[in-house]
Amino acid sequence: MVRNMRKIKIAILGFGTVGCQIYQYLKSESEHIRELFQVEIEVVKIYVRDINKERSIKGIEFLLTDQGYDAIDAADLIMECIGGNGSELSRELVQYAIRKEKPVILSSKKCLAFYGRELFGEAVGNHVPIYYDACVGGGIPISRNLKDMGRCEQIKKIYGIVNATSNVILEDMSSRNMTFQEALLQAQKQGIAENDPSEDVDGYDALYKAIILAGITFGTWISVPSVQPESLRDLTEGDFAQEKTSGYVIKQVFEINCEKETIVCSVQNRLVDKDSLIACVKGRNNIIIIDSTEAGERAFYGQGAGAKPTASAMFDDMILCLSHIIKP
Ligand code: HSE
DSSP states (O other): OOOOOEEEEEEEEEOSSHHHHHHHHHHHHHHHHHHHEEEEEEEEEEOOOOOOOOOOOOOOOGEESSSSHHHHTOEEEEEEEGGGGGHHHHHHHHHHHHTTTEEEOOHHHHHHHHHHHHHHHHHHHTOOOOOOGGSSSSTTHHHHHHTTTTTSEEEEEEEEEHHHHHHHHHHHHHHSSOOHHHHHHHHHHOOOSSTTTHHHHHTTHHHHHHHHHHHHSSSOOOGGGOOOOGGGGGGHHHHHHHHHHHHEEEEEEEEEEEEETEEEEEEEEEEEESSSGGGGTTTTTTEEEETTTTTTEEEEEOSSSSSSHHHHHHHHHHHHHHHOOOOO
């Protein structure tokens, strides 16, 4: 006798590179999920802003809707992949989902940096889980680890590289003698830059991620306008000349310091020692180093950008979510 298996209906909000990749993982891993949780997962709606846009994945037209609330109403679990320039829209839809008591897997870092305090407050108030590991560090499981770290000690500092685009640009300008524009084009071709790459090169993308790390570690949500990140555009030929002769390399480094309960956050172009861990971070990789009173420094390293690492982090969040919401 075949028992009717419980179905978990999923809505994907946004169908860009990350949304398409998560859709593919949900398809290819459905059998795995059935074995793990004894449930069927089904994508029931895909919310897009432009329903008539040509898409690389065919046969999904019947799932598309430009009505975000309808997509949420139809689902049990929401995967938000709206991305950079839709942070207000992400906020509105995530808020709606939370109020409708639907668990949310979030990937919009800008939305979380601006509205983290508010969204977490609503999620707690409505007893709804939200997951956000994909917002920082792409495929690096940093947020979920940070939440569980430092229980018997104090985290003093978190620092490193969380913007792949600026890392690629600096590397190409320094070791391949590219101009800023050539290097930026290269990063855009790799599909890692934001739609509006000024968020990457002006340090805001790294700032959003630093704000999220500070928020989940210290419970302090720094306001975005209170920090002025340094832009790559501030670098001069003299800086690159100094890099070549000094044994240092230029990196875009974020830092969060916790001193006497005061949280200070920065994003700067820094000359770092060629032999340091940070200097060894190449291409689209990120590093997040956590310095704490008892365990000292611990580093998390891996691909920080791109559809596959990011969608993989969202998929892991979904597995975590299922393990929370499915009662045996
Ligand atoms: N534009 C971002 C970066 C994508 O370059 O790191 C990943 O968040």
